[in-house]
Amino acid sequence: MNKLFKTLAPIALAITAFGATAADPFPASGKVITIVVPFAAGGPTDRVARDLAEAMRKPLGGISIVVDNAAGAGGSIGANKVAKANPDGYTLLVHHIGMATMPTLVRNIPFKVESDFEYLGAINDVPMTIIGKPSLPANNFKELTTWIGQNKGKINLGNAGVGSASHLCGLLFQEAMKTDMTPVPYKGTGPAMTDLIGGQIDIMCDQSTNTSSQIEAKKVKAFAVTTPKRLTTPALKDLPTMQEAGVKDFQVTIWHGLYAPKGTPADVQKKLNDALKVALKDPAFIKNEEGLGAVIVSDKRMEPAEHKKFVAAEIQKWSPIIKAAGVYAD
Structure with missing residues (x-):
């Protein structure tokens, strides 16, 4: 019996060492x-x-x-x-x-x-929204377009950092408005939104998952959504699409x-x-x-x-x- 145990023990140990991982269920308890x-x-x-x-x-x-x-x-x-x-x-x-x-x-x-x-x-x-600081004189997209035209070279466009969704949308927005804006990158959407609410930056294009509550609380001004159709959520249902606002082929999701x-x-x-x-x-x-x-x-x-x-x-x-x-x- 001892001889048989000595023969089988290394085999059992090898199975435990090399076979347990493959046999473990996913996800494992703990x-x-x-x-x-x-x-x-x-x-x-x-x-x-x-x-x-x-x-x-x-x-x-x-x-x-x-x-x-x-x-x-x-x-x-x-x-x-x-x-x-x-x-x-x-x-x-x-x-x-x-x-x-x-x-x-x-x-x-x-x-x-x-x-x-x-x-x-x-x-x-996730749709994007065009939003502005609460003190912005524009109250709709047409007025925003006029304000942008009157303030070329003076507008600060915030984003959550290079490569962020707000940065990419901002690039397209500048191109659509046919004007240069000063990009202001932040280390995340949170600080960018804080400065927009505080009026340190003028405009931002950001995801609705981040802007809806601020729009609903009227902490920022909202001008448009970037989807082909209007949205139905309470905070965004009254916003026009960029197409409706007169900007053709501007869709960012x-x-x-x-x-x-x-x-x-x-x-x-x-x-x-x-x-x-x-x-x-x-x-x-x-x-x-x-x-x-x-x-x-x-x-x-x-x-x-x-x-x-x-x-x-x-x-x-x-x-x-x-x-x-x-x-x-x-």
Whole structure:
């Protein structure tokens, strides 16, 4: 018996050492999933990630999901953190349209957007809003256009930092208004909004997830939304589209997606994608997001391959715009 034990013991030990990881269920009890947000806490992408974390907990067996804000360099610092993470499904990334702009916007980007991540699916589409400081003399878009024409070279256009959604929208807004404005970048949407409310900057183009509550509280003036159709949320329902306001072909929608490091096991990817799909139908998640003007994704972009195809098309769309503007996030 002792001889048999001595023979089998090393085999059993080897199975434990090398086979346990493969056999462990995902997610394992006691583990924590970290969702990295490549922007400051309190911003629109942070809010989406926190809503999503709560909605994904139940379909993943009640596992703890925390949000880690790793801001900087056009969103590439946080993205790189995930690209270099252990591909075990416990470190994920929620990123917005920056996934499509980083390849052009960030010099010497330390990863490849299209090949260093596993695409888990799209989350939502978020409209942008054109807003101004409360003391701005304009009260509608026509008056805003007149005011801009009268103040060429004197207007401060705030944004949440180079590469942020508000920065990208601001580039298009300047082009549409056919005038130069002074860009004022901040380290996040929070401080930018604070200065807009305080009158230190004049205008900003930002996501409805960040502006709706400020518009509803009348802390800022709102002039238009960037969607093809008017929105139905209480804070935004009376705002015209840019098309209605007389600006043709001005449509900007900021989308968010979920990603894992390249090499994450296929079965783990499927469990995360399944949990994402359940979360996108969660009533509390839908209520939170739609209350901020966001539209939950319900089309084929919920599938990893389709979301990846969509991001590739967005890279092609934004690359010439960024190159023409000559802006970079170092």
